[in-house]
Amino acid sequence: xxxxxxxxxxxxxxxxxEGLRMSAHYAPSEQWTVGYGHVSSARHGMSVTExxxxxxxxxxxxxxxxxxxxxxxxxxxxxxHDALVSLVFNIGEENxxxxxxxxxxxxxxxxGAANAFEMWNKAFVSNELVTLDGLVRRRAAEKSLFLMxxxxxxxxxxxxxxxxxxxxxxxxSDAVMNAKPLVNFDELRADQKKxxxxxxxxxxxxxxxxxxxxxSGDPSKMIISKTEEHADMGVTIGVVLAGILALGLxxxxxxxxxxxxxxxxxEALGLSYDRFAAIFENLPLWLAAVGAAMCxxxxxxxxxxxxxxxxxxxxxxxxxxxxxxx
Numbered sequence: 210x211x212x213x214x215x216x217x218x219x220x221x222x223x224x225x226x227e228g229l230r231m232s233a234h235y236a237p238s239e240q241w242t243v244g245y246g247h248v249s250s251a252r253h254g255m256s257v258t259e260x261x262x263x264x265x266x267x268x269x270x271x272x273x274x275x276x277x278x279x280x281x282x283x284x285x286x287x288x289x290h291d292a293l294v295s296l297v298f299n300i301g302e303e304n305x306x307x308x309x310x311x312x313x314x315x316x317x318x319x320x321g322a323a324n325a326f327e328m329w330n331k332a333f334v335s336n337e338l339v340t341l342d343g344l345v346r347r348r349a350a351e352k353s354l355f356l357m358x359x360x361x362x363x364x365x366x367x368x369x370x371x372x373x374x375x376x377x378x379x380x381x382s383d384a385v386m387n388a389k390p391l392v393n394f395d396e397l398r399a400d401q402k403k404x405x406x407x408x409x410x411x412x413x414x415x416x417x418x419x420x421x422x423x424x425s426g427d428p429s430k431m432i433i434s435k436t437e438e439h440a441d442m443g444v445t446i447g448v449v450l451a452g453i454l455a456l457g458l459x460x461x462x463x464x465x466x467x468x469x470x471x472x473x474x475x476e477a478l479g480l481s482y483d484r485f486a487a488i489f490e491n492l493p494l495w496l497a498a499v500g501a502a503m504c505x506x507x508x509x510x511x512x513x514x515x516x517x518x519x520x521x522x523x524x525x526x527x528x529x530x531x532x533x534x535x
Contacts, residue, residue, distance in 0.1 A: 215270045216291050270294055323352050327345075451510070520525075
């Protein structure tokens, strides 16, 4: 039979699932690929335009078109041909020659051939054969195109044909659908309105206390709440800023000490009094400002710590109530 050419539908199907790569990419199959899945001349550092990728794709499908002409004995319409080109483009020549799709097709069973598309949905990932979503979707698209008539007059009406319920392997029978439920939820809802006995209250309290211990290991050291987390963060920031101010005061003292006791060393280190004259002339003002800032941050830390202790005391009271209830 003559060699058919791949139509725009088939080319677009391949483009959609191969994707366009302008630069060469080293694929998991351990080979370079560029454009729309082009492999034969792809190499490291190679780049193509969209037009180049289109031409490479058309060159790549020509051997597949010839392969289909040599191996398929059944007549094909354009959609069937394009679907097969996409399949072979993905699975390769050797797999195609051994495929159930080809055997069913040459046996005249086109529906069986279409169903056999779905066999090719697995690949090795980390040396394990797994079903891949991308391959499942591609096979479904190819199968759909394969089964789509090119002429609407060839569509067989099925309006009077209804699928049998046996199509569903796990079909739920009428007996199961109409069976009485194992649990009467109405009775459970009615029970919820009943008052708990002292024994039931004690049992639930023990269960709650046990769950608390399981979460924390020690009820007095439970998981930190959001409020505590924010308090801890504020304390940390306050400590850091107070430390920076203290470091500044220390640096000023060191500079003054070096200027008095070792002026030569201070000059060599670039820490002479003259260099910081503007600061030292207003030293009382600087000390007052730094001291006020440190007092503010220290007060802030104390307030946050007090809030944290209040939370701990509240937690201790809650735990005490649990023990009393038990």
